[in-house]
Amino acid sequence: MPLVRHLLASALLAAPLLSHANLPILEPEPGLQAHVQQDGDSYRLQQPDGSWIELEIPEANETAPRFEVADYDFDGHNDLGISMAAGMVNEVYNLYLYRPTQRRYEFLALPETLVDRLGCSGFCGLERKPEERALYSSCRSGPRWYYDAFRFDAKGQPWLYKTLQVQEDYSPDYPYLFFPLFEKTFDIRGKVVASRAIDDDNRPQTWTVPTARLYLYQQPHEASRSKAYLIQGDVCEVLARRGQWLQIRYASRKGALERWVSLDQAYDLHRRYSAAPHPDGATLGMADFSDPAYPNFNLGLSADRPLTLEHAEVHLLFTASDGTEYSHRLYAVHHPITLSANESAMLDDNFIEHRDGQFVVYHADERGQDAHVPFFPKLVPGRYRVRAVLTDAHLSAPIYSAQEVLVDYPPAIAEKKLNTP
Template identity: 30%
Template sequence: MFLLAAVLAGFSAGALARDHAYDIKPGLRAVVNIDGAAEQRVSARVGKGAPQALARLDDETVDVFETPDIDHDGYRDLVIGQSGGAGQVHARLFLYRPQERRFQEIVHPAPDASPCHRFVNPVFDARRAAFTTGCRYGADRNGTEDYALRADGTARPLRWTAQALFDLEDTAFDLTYGFHEDGTVADIAIDGDGWPLDGNGTVPFDRLDLYDAPDVQALSARAAKAGDRLDIIALRPHWLQVRLAGADADAPAKWVRYADLLIDKHRYAPPQRPPASGLALSVFGHLGTTLYEAAGRFTLHVSNLGPGSVRLQSPRVWLLFIDSQDRRTLQPLYQRPPVTLAAPAEKDAAAPPRPAYGDSAARPAPPATAPHVAQWADDPVLWRQDDRGDFGYRVSAGNGQYVPFFPDLAPGRYRLVVVLTDPAAATGPVYSNAVEVDLPFPKRQ
């Protein structure tokens, strides 16, 4: 995808030698020295001047040595890089500054946030002081970064491209970052099948909660409304940082929970009667009790009430928590395998799943396997560490994987409603019965 050959232009058979000499311009010679093994020290001497330390590198062979005129000032600059024998060159870029008779490194402006995290496979513009880098770390992990050089030798980001996989999605969306003159992000355009905001970033629902921080307890007093346009300026797991389109750059930014763009949680209302047809979700109310392991069990069935069979191609399960003030928080849980639910027999259709039960009730036996019912969960909710060592309530997602069950909710009583969506089915969300949950639970391992 990226032109490694362009990076290696000028790479000679002697590039593995410890000294590299080149003419910065006719009559002005530089010698670049690479010394050391476990830690390699790179230095340069211009003319008869003193050596200048440039970089310290790990033990990977420095196998790229290039001398383009990056800023087109008539003096050849310096690129050194390490490929590891693969197709991705991790490069360090140095401008020669004739007034100081020294090299100045072009420092990556945002290594933690950028798609490539460093200058990878740089290709330099033949006409202007600009360059492009590109990296590939997997099928859904690749990116490009475009930069222009400022007069002071710093790199100004112009455009980045990358991918991001959001809550419970099957495929990543394409990201294009735009920037202000000062290098801060102006907007992130997101594109791909199923992206919930249209090309203008228009709010899809009558009301969209905004948050003052990426924290479900930081609900803003202000909400966005249908037709408002949002500029996305940052991403976090489960969250997008936004600013109302047209607002000043210094206007306070807000945060939106990604799940809130998919499910119109404020339209949910408890049904007056059980459904007579279509899909029915049944969740059982033994969370937080002392009857079962840790925080109780999560038991979930989906039933087809007819009249015809139903194919769920990409079912996704979400949890909706509603507090005493009717504040609503959505939590992504997991995907379930594709399933076809047959049309129910008459006797099954006449006996929909039993409702939730209290702490003192006996736990119901799992329903007998029937072609119109799928049991999606019957698992303990455990107080468990994640890969980073953080504890939280988690439930099995299968294949040895555990997912968070609760967002970081404030203590109190909540109604819990399970929500089913399936983008492939192109139907609205399906809501379960509600059960009550008191938080926090006893933290038992």
């Protein structure tokens, strides 16, 4: 045979061996072997008993999969992982777990009921953590990384051990209190056994008590109040949030306390009122709107030093003649407010009107469209003292109007002011 033809034939014979050089050989038990083989664009696995199965390759934007051999379910036997890059940073996996009772490898399919609870839609970016006997899956969507952690039961089936839950709901009541990320830990039955708020760097989130005295509750409802309380300035670790209740862990002298606190009580704008100068040098002025002939809601803000507000909200506080208190969130300002030192700005200057059975005030919506919002909440008829309050995440404390207006409810509004355009 000519030398050239001999070399060409040798190269052709060697080509399959070279293409298979990086394909894994697995030894799940002493004396047993399995190996991966490429068959054109497909891959197959020879089981320890000599039979073959075709491997499912993850759908992704690459053509060549990567194979890993590791004990993914922590049962002491090597398993097979197949990964492919998906996008710029994500890596998706398919797993084949070794089942010692059958002495075979089996594709691990996640139940739909489990997939629906995951931050990632399947196995991604896998990392084994033997100290937890947990398999972590992580993926990135937008600016944030998500993760799920799995443990395996006695039959080698995965269950959700931990996950990162993102709270998408934004509370309009407390714009300065928003915890978007919670790590939840579950038992094998799916019950939450631990929870904590974290930031994007996986650090625990804390919360500082904003009011002089705040009672602790065994459960998130009024009937479970205890005699114990926290005081202003106490720092707590945030564990969970359920509506207007916050579960916290406080390091007391007798040990860690895990209790619930009422956010309605913590941020009760009536209790937080102070006539002292505002710590940020801000002043809120409100004109008297009790005149039936001129029921004009006029609100102005001034500051003796630079002030920037990004999520300001206007609230009204009503106090009845018998001392009953009502809080009413009037509206969000919807635009940043920036004041230089010794500068003032008009926040509102609109008539209180009677429309469709409600007393309303004009306030453009988030899109700048004409809109009216309820000025008075549903109150028992009577005489009320009314004070305006401005809140924002950038304020050291809410800003209370120095003025308090005395009005009757329902208010007397001159007929000529009805339905003013």
